[in-house]
Amino acid sequence: xxxxxxxxKTVEGISFFSEDRYWGKASKTELESALExxxxxxxxxxxxxxxxxxxxTFEENRADWRFxxxxxxxxxxxxxxAGMGRISIPLARVAESVVSMDQSFLRMKFLKLRxxxxxxxxxxxxxxxxxxxxxxxxxxxxxxxxxxxEWVGATGRYNDPRKAxxxxxxxxxxxxxxxxxxxxxxxxxxxxxxLRGIDHSGLRFTSYMPRWVADIYTKxxxxxxxxxYTYTKMGYEKLLRDSGFSNFVFYLPYPGYNLPxxxxxxxxxxxxxxxxxxxxxxxxxxxxxxxxLTHVPFALxxxxxxxxxxxxxxxx
Amino acid sequence: xIPRLRQLIAENPSWLYSPSSKISFLKTSTPTSGTKRSQxxxxxxxxxxxxxxxxxxxxxxxxxxxxxxINRNYTNLRLLxxxxxxxxxxxxxxxPLYFYDDGVEAFCIETVCxxxxxxxxxxxxxxxxxxxxxxxxxxxxxxxxxxxxKDLQRIxxxxxxxxxxxxxxxxxxxxxxxxxxxxxxxxxPEILQHGDMTPDNVLVSGNxxxxxxxxxxxxxMLPGFDLFHFLSKSKQRAELAGSFYSSLLRHLADYFENIxxxxxxxxxxxxxYYLQESVxxxxxxxxxxxxxxADFEKLLEKA
Numbered sequence: 001x002x003x004x005x006x007x008x009k010t011v012e013g014i015s016f017f018s019e020d021r022y023w024g025k026a027s028k029t030e031l032e033s034a035l036e037x038x039x040x041x042x043x044x045x046x047x048x049x050x051x052x053x054x055x056x057t058f059e060e061n062r063a064d065w066r067f068x069x070x071x072x073x074x075x076x077x078x079x080x081x082a083g084m085g086r087i088s089i090p091l092a093r094v095a096e097s098v099v100s101m102d103q104s105f106l107r108m109k110f111l112k113l114r115x116x117x118x119x120x121x122x123x124x125x126x127x128x129x130x131x132x133x134x135x136x137x138x139x140x141x142x143x144x145x146x147x148x149x150e151w152v153g154a155t156g157r158y159n160d161p162r163k164a165x166x167x168x169x170x171x172x173x174x175x176x177x178x179x180x181x182x183x184x185x186x187x188x189x190x191x192x193x194x195l196r197g198i199d200h201s202g203l204r205f206t207s208y209m210p211r212w213v214a215d216i217y218t219k220x221x222x223x224x225x226x227x228x229y230t231y232t233k234m235g236y237e238k239l240l241r242d243s244g245f246s247n248f249v250f251y252l253p254y255p256g257y258n259l260p261x262x263x264x265x266x267x268x269x270x271x272x273x274x275x276x277x278x279x280x281x282x283x284x285x286x287x288x289x290x291x292x293l294t295h296v297p298f299a300l301x302x303x304x305x306x307x308x309x310x311x312x313x314x315x316x
Numbered sequence: 317x318i319p320r321l322r323q324l325i326a327e328n329p330s331w332l333y334s335p336s337s338k339i340s341f342l343k344t345s346t347p348t349s350g351t352k353r354s355q356x357x358x359x360x361x362x363x364x365x366x367x368x369x370x371x372x373x374x375x376x377x378x379x380x381x382x383x384x385x386i387n388r389n390y391t392n393l394r395l396l397x398x399x400x401x402x403x404x405x406x407x408x409x410x411x412p413l414y415f416y417d418d419g420v421e422a423f424c425i426e427t428v429c430x431x432x433x434x435x436x437x438x439x440x441x442x443x444x445x446x447x448x449x450x451x452x453x454x455x456x457x458x459x460x461x462x463x464x465x466k467d468l469q470r471i472x473x474x475x476x477x478x479x480x481x482x483x484x485x486x487x488x489x490x491x492x493x494x495x496x497x498x499x500x501x502x503x504x505p506e507i508l509q510h511g512d513m514t515p516d517n518v519l520v521s522g523n524x525x526x527x528x529x530x531x532x533x534x535x536x537m538l539p540g541f542d543l544f545h546f547l548s549k550s551k552q553r554a555e556l557a558g559s560f561y562s563s564l565l566r567h568l569a570d571y572f573e574n575i576x577x578x579x580x581x582x583x584x585x586x587x588x589y590y591l592q593e594s595v596x597x598x599x600x601x602x603x604x605x606x607x608x609x610a611d612f613e614k615l616l617e618k619a
Contacts, residue, residue, distance in 0.1 A: 059350050059351050059352075060350040060351075060352075060356065060378055061345065061349060061350025061351070061378075064343065064345065064350065064358065064378075065343075067317060067318075067341075067343045067358055067360060067376070068318065068341050068343050068360075069318070070318040070319050070322075071317075071318070071319075072319065073418075073420055073421075090350075090378065093378070093379050094378070094379060260343075261344065261345055261347065261349075262342070262343065262344045262345075263341075263342065263343040263344075264342055265340035265341065265342060265363070267340065268340045268342075268363050268365070270363060270366075270367065270368045270369075271340060271342045271361070271363050271370070273368070274342070274361070274363075274368070274369060274370065275342065275344075277432045277433070278431070278432050278433055278519065279344050279433075280433075287435075
């Protein structure tokens with residue numbers, strides 16, 4: 001790993017560029033136990049016992065958005081917020097080199113073991129966050145920020161979460177080679193699915209609220225500020241421009257940015273209509289909804305505004 | 317892939333309706349693609365600005381080591397077109413345009429079959445069967461009737477062998493096939509089959525139909541295989557008149573009459589189709605001979 005900073009410590013061969021901060025739905029203890037189990041019993045039993053746990057997958061389709069990114073034949077990658085490696089692993093099968101970086105030591109320990117198991121010696125892992133990224137400017141052809149931007153405001157380094165987001169994007173811009181690409185996978189602030197689900201804050205409906213209302217609401221309910229900002233398409237465009245980018249293409253990942261089975265170009269409503277009519281099998285009520293979306297004027301245009309998430313291909 | 321694709325499109329402007337139009341890419345794959353390492357096919361549709369349908373369909377794999385799938389798909393499509401040209405029904409398939417392989421990545425480019433997903437309605441159902449029949453009838457005209465009862469038995473036993481079951485299961489299946497009726501004096505031609513004619517692989521546009529996905533073309537050359545496959549895959553979705561078994565026999569009777577083959581009993585044929593289908597699905601790894609026979613009889617609602 002070519003770094004311009006020395007790690008402040010190294011544990012089990014993994015360099016630390018920031019403090020270990022565990023994150024995830026499962027507890028740290030659970031992941032520690034799972035890694036011990038892996039060491040004792042091996043991969044076959046681990047796969048069977050911990051299937052669908054810890055945001056982990058052995059599927060190869062989580063980096064499929066790369067097919068709409070104009071990547072060169074040989075490319076280097078920084079996977080920022082790499083987690084358990086569901087994007088790093090499939091990318092490493094085709095990239096020249098992959099650096100996987102995450103705040104959690106346990107996650108990087110797992111990813112390192114997984115890369116060894118897969119025989120992928122072009123993956124290097126380190127503990128770090130984007131603000132402590134130890135790499136020289138113009139080091140990477142591709143930087144991945146999948147499910148990351150919404151969380152960087154929560155690190156507490158900036159009073160304004162939006163400023164933290166801009167700072168992280170500016171760092172990514174510096175680390176990208178000229179003509180390189182940044183891929184951002186992230187939720188839509190107006191996603192219809194938030195009517196049923198919970199926002200990153202841990203509360204319902206906060207992404208729909210004005211920021212200051214959401215801030216008061218989370219302070220009352222959770223005794224912390226609202227710092228996990230998501231945006232509309234226009235909001236992301238402004239955020240990217242404020243971070244120094246001017247060349248970006250939006251996609252609608254279906255069913256979502258964490259499983260980009262279909263990547264629909266946002267600006268092409270015909271492609272969205274075609275997706276519904278020809279690529280999705282449906283019956284009953286779903287078929288009726290699709291009929292309405294594809295036959296009623298403006299229905300698709302409005303549907304884009306409330307689509308679950310975006311995949312943004314940004315070129316430096 | 318995108319830079320190579322853009323370059324190829326620029327070098328072949330005739331592929332587009334309007335070479336100067338802005339193009340965008342829609343990526344898709346099947347829900348199961350990538351759930352296992354071997355399932356790696358990706359499809360990229362090229363849209364020209366302002367056009368309702370994509371112009372080009374590009375097929376690729378996640379990793380180069382799986383590129384054989386793409387090569388096979390492209391070769392199969394060429395085979396279909398070569399056969400279809402003889403009877404002018406080539407418009408039910410895409411047209412192969414280009415196969416790219418630089419040793420690092422491989423993809424093929426085809427035209428796009430226009431149309432929407434097949435839905436099981438009587439009108440589109442009959443349309444599919446009718447147009448499929450026209451294609452097969454055209455092929456039958458140019459092929460001699462070379463298959464007899466012994467050849468069918470050889471094909472059946474070969475499929476049983478390919479199932480890689482225990483010798484006991486294999487013997488059970490061979491005996492079961494031998495117990496089924498088949499015309500001793502039958503003579504029929506070998507006809508190219510699509511190999512994966514499921515409702516999902518049929519597109520309908522007005523009164524036209526298109527078959528897509530060419531991975532298994534030529535897997536079977538046995539007349540009626542596609543029909544059996546299509547009808548059995550539509551079984552749960554179609555409101556077929558009468559029982560599945562009687563509907564199957566009715567459609568097969570029409571089909572064989574169209575290709576000018578006299579068949580009086582079908583049970584041997586049906587099991588033969590079922591065996592070939594089972595080979596493709598790798599059923600031999602999961603079931604024994606008795607289970608396979610039970611499933612077959614259940615499918616036909618004869619159990």
